[in-house]
Structure formats: structure tokens, C-alpha cells
Amino acid sequence: VQLQASGGGLVQAGGSLRLSCAASGSVFDINDMGWYRQAPLKERELVATITSGGSTNYADSVKGRFTISRDNAKNTVYLQMNSLKPEDTAVYYCNADGNYFSDYAEPLQFESWGQGTLVTVSS
Numbered sequence: 603v604q605l606q607a608s609g610g611g612l613v614q615a616g617g618s619l620r621l622s623c624a625a626s627g628s629v630f631d632i633n634d635m636g637w638y639r640q641a642p643l644k645e646r647e648l649v650a651t652i653t654s655g656g657s658t659n660y661a662d663s664v665k666g667r668f669t670i671s672r673d674n675a676k677n678t679v680y681l682q683m684n685s686l687k688p689e690d691t692a693v694y695y696c697n698a699d700g701n702y703f704s705d706y707a708e709p710l711q712f713e714s715w716g717q718g719t720l721v722t723v724s725s
Contacts, residue, residue, distance in 0.1 A: 623696030
């Protein structure tokens with residue numbers, strides 16, 4: 603299963619961006635989907651996650667500003683980012699886990715990462 607992220611770019615502080623990440627391949631089902639980010643010289647950190655049922659979890663640093671959502675019919679997860687700050691500058695990665703159709707009788711598990719999309723917030 604492959605994840606394709608899009609929507610990054612350059613924005614001024616206080617602006618907004620919307621990231622999208624679509625899963626493709628022989629998807630049977632997807633459990634959790636999420637966004638992570640990695641700033642220069644820092645470790646990758648969780649931004650937000652969403653379960654198949656719609657339960658969400660956010661990093662404290664983005665609560666009230668970012669909203670994660672998903673379209674299960676399209677196997678796509680979104681991240682609406684508002685009131686962006688320079689410290690939000692990072693490469694954003696999407697992540698998903700679930701099961702895929704295989705040549706075997708039962709679906710097999712997968713966990714995939716997207717290729718990353720750069721978000722730059724200028725002051």
C-alpha cells in the first residue's frame with residue numbers, strides 16, 4: 603500500500619494550508635491514519651492521528667489550530683492547518699496502518715509512510 607501526500611508549501615505566519623494523503627494499492631481496510639512532522643535537526647514527532655471510527659488525538663502544540671479528518675471511501679486523510687506559526691515549519695509525513703489483499707486467503711497487515719511534504723511558515 604502506497605501513501606501519496608500533497609498540499610505543502612510556503613505560507614506566511616497566521617495563514618492556512620491543507621494537506622492530503624491518499625492510500626492506493628490493494629487496500630482491504632485502514633485502521634489508524636495520522637500525520638507526523640520532522641523539523642531540521644529534530645526528531646520526527648506526532649502531529650495528529652485519527653481512527654477508523656473518527657476518534658482524534660493531537661499534539662499539544664497544534665491543538666485548536668489543526669484539524670485531522672478522513673474520507674474512508676477515498677482512503678484519504680487530511681490535515682487542515684490554521685494560524686500557522688514559524689515553528690510549524692517541517693516536513694510532514696502521513697502514516698497509515700491496516701490490511702491489504704494478498705495472494706493468501708487472509709488479508710495481511712501493512713504500515714506505510716508517505717514521502718513527506720514540506721511546509722514552510724515565514725515570519
